[in-house]
Amino acid sequence: MRGRRSPYEIYWEILVYCRTPRAFTAVINRCDLNSRTGQEHIAFLVARGYLAVAKDGGKTAYAATDRAGEYIALFTEMYRKLFDTVPGFRL
Amino acid sequence: MYGTVNRQVTDTTDARFRRELDSFFAVTLLNVVVAVPAVGLGMAYVVASVLGTTDAPSSWLRVLAGALALVSFGLGLAWLRSSSHVLRGILLVRRPFRRRRGPPSEEDVTRGIVGMVAHYRENRMTIRRMILVCTVGGFFFLAMGIVSAVEFASFSLAGGSVTVNGFAVLPFALLALGIALVSLLSSYYFTRFSRSWDLRLAGTVRAEERLNRAMEMETE
Numbered sequence: 253m254r255g256r257r258s259p260y261e262i263y264w265e266i267l268v269y270c271r272t273p274r275a276f277t278a279v280i281n282r283c284d285l286n287s288r289t290g291q292e293h294i295a296f297l298v299a300r301g302y303l304a305v306a307k308d309g310g311k312t313a314y315a316a317t318d319r320a321g322e323y324i325a326l327f328t329e330m331y332r333k334l335f336d337t338v339p340g341f342r343l
Numbered sequence: 344m345y346g347t348v349n350r351q352v353t354d355t356t357d358a359r360f361r362r363e364l365d366s367f368f369a370v371t372l373l374n375v376v377v378a379v380p381a382v383g384l385g386m387a388y389v390v391a392s393v394l395g396t397t398d399a400p401s402s403w404l405r406v407l408a409g410a411l412a413l414v415s416f417g418l419g420l421a422w423l424r425s426s427s428h429v430l431r432g433i434l435l436v437r438r439p440f441r442r443r444r445g446p447p448s449e450e451d452v453t454r455g456i457v458g459m460v461a462h463y464r465e466n467r468m469t470i471r472r473m474i475l476v477c478t479v480g481g482f483f484f485l486a487m488g489i490v491s492a493v494e495f496a497s498f499s500l501a502g503g504s505v506t507v508n509g510f511a512v513l514p515f516a517l518l519a520l521g522i523a524l525v526s527l528l529s530s531y532y533f534t535r536f537s538r539s540w541d542l543r544l545a546g547t548v549r550a551e552e553r554l555n556r557a558m559e560m561e562t563e
Binding site: 322 | 542
C-alpha cells in the first residue's frame with residue numbers, strides 16, 4: 253500500500269532511484285507502478301530531459317541527469333518545508 | 344531560555360516528522376486496542392438485553408441500554424475497521440525508521456514525508472469518518488456508562504446495600520466510561536492531526552505548482 257501519490261511525488265521517487273542506471277522493470281517494481289503508468293511517467297521524464305536512456309547490448313537502462321538533481325533538490329526543499337511552516341501535531 | 348535554544352537546535356524537520364509519526368501511530372494504535380473491548384462490550388450488552396438477563400430495575404432502562412449497546416456495537420465495528428486500515432498505512436511509513444539504527448538520511452525523511460502525504464491523501468475521508476465515529480461513539484459509550492452507573496446506583500438505593508448484581512454492573516459502567524474517554528480524546532487528537540495535514544496537503548498543491556513552473560522553465 254503506497255497511498256495516493258501525485259505525479260510529482262512519483263517523478264521524485266523515479267529520479268532518486270535512477271541515480272544509478274536502472275532497468276524499466278526495476279523502476280516500476282521499486283516505485284510500485286503498473287506497466288502502463290510506469291511507461292507514461294518514464295517517457296515524460298525522458299522527454300523533459302530528466303532521465304537519460306542508456307542502451308547496453310539488448311538492455312535499456314534509465315539514469316537521472318544533472319537536471320534531475322535540480323528537481324530532486326527543489327522537491328526535497330519544498331516537502332521538508334511542509335514540516336517547518338505548518339504547526340505540528342503531537343501528543 | 345536554554346531549553347528554547349536547545350529545542351531549536353534539536354528540533355529538525357527529521358525530528359518533527361518522526362515525533363509526529365509516533366504520535367499519530369500511538370493515537371491510532373490506542374484506537375484499535377480500545378475498539379476491541381468496545382465491540383465486545385456492545386455485543387455483551389446486546390445479548391444480555393435480548394435475553395433479558397440485565398436485571399435492570401425498570402424495563403425502559405433495559406430497552407435503552409440494549410438500544411445503545413446495539414448502536415455502540417455497530418460503531419465499534421466501524422471504528423475498528425477504520426483504525427486498522429489507517430494503522431496499516433502508518434506502519435508501512437514508519438517501518439524504515441524503526442529498523443534504522445543511526446539517524447535517517449535526508450532522502451529517507453523525504454520519502455517518509457511523501458509516504459505520509461500519500462497516506463493522508465488516500466485516507467482523508469476515512470480519518471474524517473473516524474473523527475465522527477469517535478465523537479458519536481464517545482458520547483454513546485458515555486451514555487452507556489451513565490446508564491450502567493444509574494443501574495448500579497438503583498441497585499444500591501433499592502436494597503439499601505450493594506448486591507452481587509449491583510457489583511456486576513459496575514465493571515461495565517467503568518469500562519464504558521473508559522472507552523468513552525479514549526474515544527473522545529481520540530476524536531480531539533484526530534481533529535488536530537487532520538487540521539495540520541489539511542494545511543500540508545494545501546502546501547503540496549502549492550509545491551506542485553512551483554515544480555510544474557520549474558519544469559516548464561527548464562524545458563523552454
